[in-house]
Amino acid sequence: MKNKKLKMARLENDMNQAQLAERVDVTRQTISLIESGRYNPTLNLCISICRVLGKTLDDLFWEEDNEES
Amino acid sequence: MKNKKLKMARLENDMNQAQLAERVDVTRQTISLIESGRYNPTLNLCISICRVLGKTLDDLFWEEDNEES
């Protein structure tokens, strides 16, 4: 389950993975793996990402249990 | 920085730490340390907690940068 919202928010902010990674002080691979849904990131990292991208946790990391399927 | 919101949501649901821990499949200590702000939990754990307590990530784990001080 890829994290499309994160990728879109990043692109809205005109950043590539490397730039976002530097801003939140992780490696590019970490960002890549979060976007591809293969990492289970730390809350603090999620918050840092949200702050940089001007979003909230719900915006980027929350999914309603009743997402229209 | 304690997580008061989490503790309050837990009490609203009439649960003690042990019960919440069992529901989200971690140990009581993990819940205790998250509430006391000493743990940096995993996103998936945060989401599990939210689901059990009927809250969202923003409800329990987000703080506006401009919280009135």
Place this chain on the structure above:
DNA sequence: ACAATTTGCAATATTTATCTTACATTTAGC
């Protein structure tokens, strides 16, 4: 098509979240 940039991905190493066990402290009922 070519070159440059961006992204995906794999193996190994390091750090950190979480577990296990156990005990101390606080809180609530009686």
Place this chain on the structure above:
DNA sequence: GCTAAATGTAAGATAAATATTGCAAATTGT
């Protein structure tokens, strides 16, 4: 005040998040 339940906390072990390096694949602009 006593007792039981709830919570705080600590040390060592384990699992998982993240780093590091390097290269391959995909994307973009020319």
